[in-house]
Amino acid sequence: MDSQIFSLLLTFVFLLLIIWFLMTPQARVQTSKPIKLLSLKLPPGPWKLPFIGNIHQLFGSLAHHKLFELSKEYGPLMHIKLGEVSNVIVSSPEMAKEVLKTHDMDFAQRSAFLAPMIISYGCTNIVFSPYGGYWRQLRKICMMELLSEKRVQSFRRIRHEEVSNFIKTISSNGRSPINLSRMIFSLTYGVTSRAAFGKKHDDQGAFISAIHKVVELAAGFSVVDMYPSIKVLQLLSGMRSKLVRLHKETDRILESIINEHRNRKTEKSSYEEDLVDVLLRLQKEGGLDFPLSDDNIKSVILDMFSAGSDTSSTVVEWVMSELLKTPSTMRKAQEEIRQLFKGRGHADDSEIRELKFLKSVVLETMRLHPPLPLVPRECRSSCEIAGYHIPVKTKVLINTWAIGRDPKYWTEPEKFYPERFLHSSTDLKGNDFEFIPFGAGRRVCPGITFALANIELPLAHLLYHFDWELPNQMKHEDLDMTEAYGLVVRRKEDLFLVPVPYNPTGENTFLRMDNW
Numbered sequence: 001m002d003s004q005i006f007s008l009l010l011t012f013v014f015l016l017l018i019i020w021f022l023m024t025p026q027a028r029v030q031t032s033k034p035i036k037l038l039s040l041k042l043p044p045g046p047w048k049l050p051f052i053g054n055i056h057q058l059f060g061s062l063a064h065h066k067l068f069e070l071s072k073e074y075g076p077l078m079h080i081k082l083g084e085v086s087n088v089i090v091s092s093p094e095m096a097k098e099v100l101k102t103h104d105m106d107f108a109q110r111s112a113f114l115a116p117m118i119i120s121y122g123c124t125n126i127v128f129s130p131y132g133g134y135w136r137q138l139r140k141i142c143m144m145e146l147l148s149e150k151r152v153q154s155f156r157r158i159r160h161e162e163v164s165n166f167i168k169t170i171s172s173n174g175r176s177p178i179n180l181s182r183m184i185f186s187l188t189y190g191v192t193s194r195a196a197f198g199k200k201h202d203d204q205g206a207f208i209s210a211i212h213k214v215v216e217l218a219a220g221f222s223v224v225d226m227y228p229s230i231k232v233l234q235l236l237s238g239m240r241s242k243l244v245r246l247h248k249e250t251d252r253i254l255e256s257i258i259n260e261h262r263n264r265k266t267e268k269s270s271y272e273e274d275l276v277d278v279l280l281r282l283q284k285e286g287g288l289d290f291p292l293s294d295d296n297i298k299s300v301i302l303d304m305f306s307a308g309s310d311t312s313s314t315v316v317e318w319v320m321s322e323l324l325k326t327p328s329t330m331r332k333a334q335e336e337i338r339q340l341f342k343g344r345g346h347a348d349d350s351e352i353r354e355l356k357f358l359k360s361v362v363l364e365t366m367r368l369h370p371p372l373p374l375v376p377r378e379c380r381s382s383c384e385i386a387g388y389h390i391p392v393k394t395k396v397l398i399n400t401w402a403i404g405r406d407p408k409y410w411t412e413p414e415k416f417y418p419e420r421f422l423h424s425s426t427d428l429k430g431n432d433f434e435f436i437p438f439g440a441g442r443r444v445c446p447g448i449t450f451a452l453a454n455i456e457l458p459l460a461h462l463l464y465h466f467d468w469e470l471p472n473q474m475k476h477e478d479l480d481m482t483e484a485y486g487l488v489v490r491r492k493e494d495l496f497l498v499p500v501p502y503n504p505t506g507e508n509t510f511l512r513m514d515n516w
């Protein structure tokens, strides 16, 4: 947990104790309800302090690190209490399989908390809507229409144009250090904006910055989410007003985009449709079990950005960081790409997909840096796992960061060694429980194809067109790999690098990208 959250927590713990004692006896009985559950055979866990539970045990480090450490002592199915909220932490492939496969139905839901309630129109988005008919319909729209293989392919031109501009911008910078992190995030948002809205919108900057803030606030570890019954905290912490402001901003922008699309005179072919077009068409056609409202459309579009952009960008950022740390692996990846691009300066998407070593590099990076290290679920109906009782409404966090480091499955788990994936047929859809960066089961990520296209293409070009150096003669081993706090775990410090153009034939290969 970062220092900002730590100081916020300390302030509020004191405040909370006062509020708790001032509460009526009736209300105190209510907050003591979850404590009663401890008399059942819950999974083991560290001793809980009154009122704060195990909050203090998450201080000093990021939650997924601390939880991994605790799981070594208490086991792969561990019970902790954060304020009022009961949490079960899953830290091994075996337990993940139990939760996400054997008991998939029981855990096919996420806990609603304040940020998605306010930002995503009362959790009517795909990510947070409760399991049931509404979610099933949205999910189907997602799989069949928005994120299907065919749709992702239809955005090929957009990806190529954006990557081409990205590479040209880097090359125009000469050999001075660039903030590669910022450029990667802006590239992914650019591609997503054009895929969702058809063009880069005038308000794109404001929209992206609002989404960034939403992702920051949506980790679910804020005081307001740990004490959901003490509503006054939402006001005292300023969280509610911050979220309401962000919601108004994103809603205003999405409203104007929807109106713009509605007022457009010309019809588009299905191949040219952007995501807003698709959703408006489905709204007009009807045929769903519920009328698709404008707010439903907005919440789905928000998902595409909030669930899709930072996650994909952060993988590219971590790949570049890991390759900078291990120059021999960087060279190996470059050799493979340079062989494929030889004489052309580019390659087809299908050829890039066949780059075995690049793929292994991406997988190994996601093993060590899963963008969502704690996959959130909720128990829908009480059940038994490994002989322990999991009460309904328990929050479940699957620690994919810990699972990717399980020494039973990974030799030298902390080592960045892409070769371990070279001859394996690793499945990303959640069938191999020792590697589940996209989750598993009914609520597995539906954006895998879209994500991989947005990761592999820019990476192949970054590695083909440039050699990379660290600024100020920094040594590779000194590159800081500290993670930042957030729902999506990025680098704490932006990645500044010096690009050295690679130009084997002496001609300008960047220009060739125009004919790509």
Ligand code: HEM
Pocket: 126, 127, 128, 139, 142, 147, 303, 304, 305, 307, 308, 309, 311, 312, 315, 370, 371, 372, 375, 376, 377, 436, 437, 438, 439, 440, 441, 442, 443, 444, 445, 446, 447, 448, 450, 451
């Ligand atoms: C490297 C990139 C990405 C990673 C690592 C990632 C990871 C995840 C994970 C772990 C989940 C939760 C799965 C579970 O509960 O089992 C998830 C859900 C989701 N992801 Fe992704 N994701 C990525 C990219 C994307 C993209 C590009 C999109 C869309 C444009 C997307 C849309 C979604 C949605 C809508 C859900 C909610 C699914 C549901 O609840 O039914 N993701 N993602």
